[in-house]
Amino acid sequence: MKQTLERLTGKGSVVKENIRLAPYTTMKVGGEADYFVEVKTSVALERAVKAVRELNLPYFLLGHGANIVIGDMGFRGVVIRNIADLVSFNENLVTAESGATMYPDLIELTAVQSLSGLEHYVGIPSTVGGALWQNLHFLSPAPARERTMFIEEVLEYADLLTEENKTERVGVDYFEFGYDQSILHHRDDIVLSATFRLAKADHARIQRIMKENLAWRALRHPNLKTEPSVGSIFKKIQGIGAGRLIDECGLKGASYGGMTVSHRHANIIVNLGNGTAADLQALVKYVQQEVAAQTGYHLETEIEFVGSFCTPTNGAPVFLPRPEGLVTAEELATHQSS
Numbered sequence: 626m627k628q629t630l631e632r633l634t635g636k637g638s639v640v641k642e643n644i645r646l647a648p649y650t651t652m653k654v655g656g657e658a659d660y661f662v663e664v665k666t667s668v669a670l671e672r673a674v675k676a677v678r679e680l681n682l683p684y685f686l687l688g689h690g691a692n693i694v695i696g697d698m699g700f701r702g703v704v705i706r707n708i709a710d711l712v713s714f715n716e717n718l719v720t721a722e723s724g725a726t727m728y729p730d731l732i733e734l735t736a737v738q739s740l741s742g743l744e745h746y747v748g749i750p751s752t753v754g755g756a757l758w759q760n761l762h763f764l765s766p767a768p769a770r771e772r773t774m775f776i777e778e779v780l781e782y783a784d785l786l787t788e789e790n791k792t793e794r795v796g797v798d799y800f801e802f803g804y805d806q807s808i809l810h811h812r813d814d815i816v817l818s819a820t821f822r823l824a825k826a827d828h829a830r831i832q833r834i835m836k837e838n839l840a841w842r843a844l845r846h847p848n849l850k851t852e853p854s855v856g857s858i859f860k861k862i863q864g865i866g867a868g869r870l871i872d873e874c875g876l877k878g879a880s881y882g883g884m885t886v887s888h889r890h891a892n893i894i895v896n897l898g899n900g901t902a903a904d905l906q907a908l909v910k911y912v913q914q915e916v917a918a919q920t921g922y923h924l925e926t927e928i929e930f931v932g933s934f935c936t937p938t939n940g941a942p943v944f945l946p947r948p949e950g951l952v953t954a955e956e957l958a959t960h961q962s963s
């Protein structure tokens with residue numbers, strides 16, 4: 626099968642067998658993929674997807690692995706890891722292959738050109754393809770931060786390999802974007818590249834927004850380099866906040882094995898280094914049950930579970946103490962206003 630895949634995918638792809646997937650995700654969990662195809666150009670991506678479709682093999686397209694949890698038993702089939710990252714400019718339009726990293730790569734490149742529109746998404750781990758899948762979002766600039774901004778606002782068009790195996794250029798309406806939503810959740814279309822329409826802006830202003838957003842995130846989110854996570858685990862509950870509910874139920878620090886509810890942000894589960902997908906699943910279930918019992922709200926996960934999973938870790942959770950010296954954003958705000 627490896628040789629067949631190599632023949633069909635051709636240049637620009639590297640085919641490997643039995644590759645552990647954990648290092649390719651931000652949560653750092655996940656067993657082996659039977660086959661792992663790394664694609665370096667959008668042409669190679671198109672060929673690889675066509676090949677696995679032709680061979681009728683189960684496949685999964687992996688970007689930065691920042692919104693998924695892969696099971697401890699891995700993935701039976703082919704994982705295509707997209708690192709196609711060519712970027713080109715045409716006045717205010719920037720076109721990026723879908724494996725390009727949003728931050729720092731694409732955002733830094735556009736900021737250097739004094740092009741505004743993508744700077745709001747600094748610090749979010751994502752490829753361009755993942756950003757369209759999710760309709761990447763963040764709050765509008767400080768100090769107002771009065772609304773959520775979405776990547777759809779600057780998308781001009783995208784080139785796809787459709788579910789029907791056709792290459793097609795589509796406009797923003799095609800995606801039926803919503804909050805954490807796009808047509809990509811419902812159709813097996815592959816984004817090959819995306820073109821964004823940006824606006825010429827004051828370089829210093831773009832830099833200020835980037836700096837403020839990075840500082841905002843650093844205060845509220847565990848540091849991804851030292852505390853692997855998948856960002857928010859549960860979907861937003863309008864006007865209430867999933868994180869607030871979890872915090873009010875006293876669940877910060879709740880842990881199974883190597884997975885713990887962050888003391889900095891209650892809607893984020895952190896891998897302490899030896900966490901497994903089975904630990905994560907047990908913790909997710911425990912948090913859901915506790916929040917439902919104490920508040921009546923049902924928390925829904927917003928992440929995607931991929932591949933084969935073992936039975937979740939069982940037993941009761943342990944509670945880890947709050948790290949010494951930790952100051953949360955809420956505590957800082959209360960302190961500053963008093």
Ligand SMILES: Cc1cc2nc3c(=O)[nH]c(=O)nc-3n(C[C@H](O)[C@H](O)[C@H](O)COP(=O)(O)OP(=O)(O)OC[C@H]3O[C@@H](n4cnc5c(N)ncnc54)[C@H](O)[C@@H]3O)c2cc1C
Pocket residue numbers: 651685686687688689690691692693707723724749750751752753754755756757758759760761762763809814815816817846849854855856857929
């Ligand atoms: C610490 C942290 C903070 C975060 N903060 C935010 C935030 O502020 N705002 C926000 O919106 N999100 C946030 N997220 C979530 C995450 O960054 C986004 O969902 C991101 O867009 C995922 O992109 P990815 O490349 O990692 O996709 P992956 O996780 O690799 O894949 C996600 C899905 O997208 C599909 N996909 C990937 N590439 C393509 C493609 N080319 N064509 C079609 N489908 C594709 C995959 O098949 C999969 O189904 C955060 C995550 C973390 C870990």
